[in-house]
Amino acid sequence: MHSFRQSKRVLQWLAMLAACLTLAACGFHLRGAADLPFKTIYLGFGPNSAVGVELKRNIQASGAKVVDDVKEAEANLKVLADTRDRQVLTLNTNGRVREYALFQRFTFSVSDAKGVVVIPPTAITLRRVITYDENQELAKQAEEALLYRDMQSDLVQQILRRLSASKSAISTEKAAADGDS
Template identity: 85%
Template sequence: MHAQVQIKRFSQWLLMALAAVMLTACGFHMRGAADLPFKTIYLGFAPNSAVGVELKRNIEASGAKVVADAKDAEANLKVLADSRDRQVLTLNTNGRVREYALFQRFTFSVTDPKGVVVIPPTAITLRRVITYDENQELAKQAEEALLYRDMQSDLVQQILRRLAASKSAISTEKAQSDS
């Protein structure tokens, strides 16, 4: 009986070790701080913008500084559009809403201090589907708010990836201005 327990424990440890080895072999790694191509950036968000606050926090976590004046920044992010929308997807047999599609649309561009476009106007559209039940109105409102927060976090990560990807454009531009 004791030997069976030891064999079972050994097989569990072996399985966990194998899983750990498989995870490291697949190339999986945690997303770290963004490798941004600038040291300072000006964000053209409204002061009370939730997206702006979260983006600022993520940029500062990556080692860059968000400045209050566009003249002091190496990059200038301009918000061209930022909107949320909700559209009816399906109706039940009584003509009542069963599903909504939630949208967040965001358009931005990035320029350098001279006004040269580093990232041309870029649109990001996020979509989530939510079922609706009029008998659970409060719960569905909370779920909708949670989905919008999730879309906001996804939006910030996409903006950061695009900023990090602009590294080659900024490096090329700096090389041209130095020569």
């Protein structure tokens, strides 16, 4: 009985070691901070924008600085549209709402310090489906707020990925400007 437990424990350790080696061999790693192609950025959000606050925090965590004056920034993010919407998806047999679709639509563009557009107007649309029950009104309102917060975090991550992907466009423009000088 004792040797059975020992052999079982050894097999568990070997399986865990094999899983770790497999993960290490496949190139898996946790997503780190965004590698942004600029040192300073101006964000065109309103002062009370939840998306703006979260994006600012993530940009600062990646090592870039968010400035309050457009003239001091290497990049300028312009918010063209930021809307939330809720649409009825399905109705039950009594004609009451059964499901809603929640949407968050965000459109932005990014230009450099000279006004050259680095990222043309880009639209991001996020959608979540929520079931509805009038007997659980407060719980469904809380669930809807939670889904909107989740969409906001997803939106910020997508914006950061697009800013990071613009690295090649910004570095090409910098090289061209340095070559002209």
